[in-house]
Amino acid sequence: MREGWANFWLGAKRQRAVGEAVLTALLLSGFIGLASATETGREFSLALLAPFGLGYFAMRAEVGPPPWWRRWGRDLAWGLLLLFLLNGLPFLLLSLQALFGVNFWPAYTAGFPVVLLATALVDLIGFIIWRGFLRLLSLWSHLRRRQLLWALTHAHAMLVLLAAGLVILLFDLMALASLNDVAVVVSLTMVLGVISLIALLAVIPPTAFFSYLVVRRTTARLRDLAAAAHALRQGNYTVRVPVEGEDEVAQLQADFNAMAAELERALQELKQERDTVAGLLKTQRELVAAVSHELRTPVATVRGYLEAALHRLDRGELPESLPRDLEVMEAEVLRLQKLVEDLFALACAEIGRLTLRCVPTDVGELARRLVAARAPLAWQSGRVQVVAETPPLGPLALVDPERLAQALQNLLHNGIRHTPPGGIVSVAVSQEGDEVVIQVRDTGEGIPPEELPRIWERFYQASSKLRRDGSGSGLGLALVKEWVEAMQGRVAATSVLAEGSCFTLYLPAVRAEASPSAQRQSTTPLEPVSAHTYE
Structure with a gap:
């Protein structure tokens, strides 16, 4: 209904608007003429034909395409045509009455035609003013729908208009009660309407200025909030608006900032989860490829030896190399077993199911034992000297001795493999504050700087020219990292x-107030350590 009423204003073709205007003017003028109690009122009802018709046409006729001077030219041309039709009707009635001697309308005063012609110019000027006012009203309506400032100004203006309408209604009731003539009341209403319109035009500018001063701060905050909401919609999740005041708009600003912060946090978490999942998928693919490669070598070796032995046995021959072949196959199976065990340990550490028995442990004593067991083999196989630099007692660390021994075995094996003959691999133990520090140094070829950040990754093997065997799988350092971090270290x-x-x-070092029983426990002999020596 509201849309249909909005289309009524300035929405009809000019031809249709002229026809509706003529019909409306005849109906209203005829009703006033019939309701008038005096001859003057009936004559005046004909003079109202032009104002009624032009006013209705100004409300209904469409604005038309630009430019503006062409619009006004068409409006003026159609207005003159309508004025000619409506003002010509009384003269037509007079001519017919004189020609046929029939009284179509009550007798006119002698000066009525002159009065009618004189008011035509006033009607045309009024039409132009009324048409311009309606166009401004249409523009005003467009502005108030798009900006809150003009909407509030419109509300103030409507109060003034309502007050003017009540004043006009009061005067109409007083005039109708005293004059008893509808034509006079209508004319008085029109005069009062023009005066009210002039008053409204005079009141709107100061009212708009007053509204601007009152709501300027509020509308500015709302504009900032709308701009921030638009930026948030475009993907700028860091946008915020300053909270000003303590009113409803301030609460809206605070809620917007909280919503934007929560949305930014949620999106960051989603991005991190996405990156984590992508990294896990990539790691999973790399792991499958690396495991497949590492498993394929020992399996292919064992299969080759078995096929060769079976082929000779089928021919009734007992190969002389069978004992040596069995030793090679056993070594490959052990290598395969160690690889599977290491993968299992990594998987347990990753899902938090790695079994640890952390007790106060003398790290210096542990390092000396490992070095004493490793040094002869290192010197015999590669002329590499392995030494331990530890204090006589302690320091004590809260660790799992078996896992720590495995980690040091892997680090020693790495150092020996990458150190040339005549080099040194040293294990130094010290305490720094709340931490026990173990350093495994070698005098080998070193690691390129670009490869250093990746040495803790699974199956990653740094480039080296000093490897004396192909047993490395790239799991040794990854296991060291997992075990140490599982023991709350780094x-x-x-x-x-x-x-x-x-x-x-x-x-993590054991606090100085550790009980003597804990120290006695730390000297308990260790169980045999599995030498999982992967780089």
């Missing part, structure tokens, strides 16, 4: 090309 590595590398383990 790892680090530094390296200089052609000088050597240093791998450092930081482990």
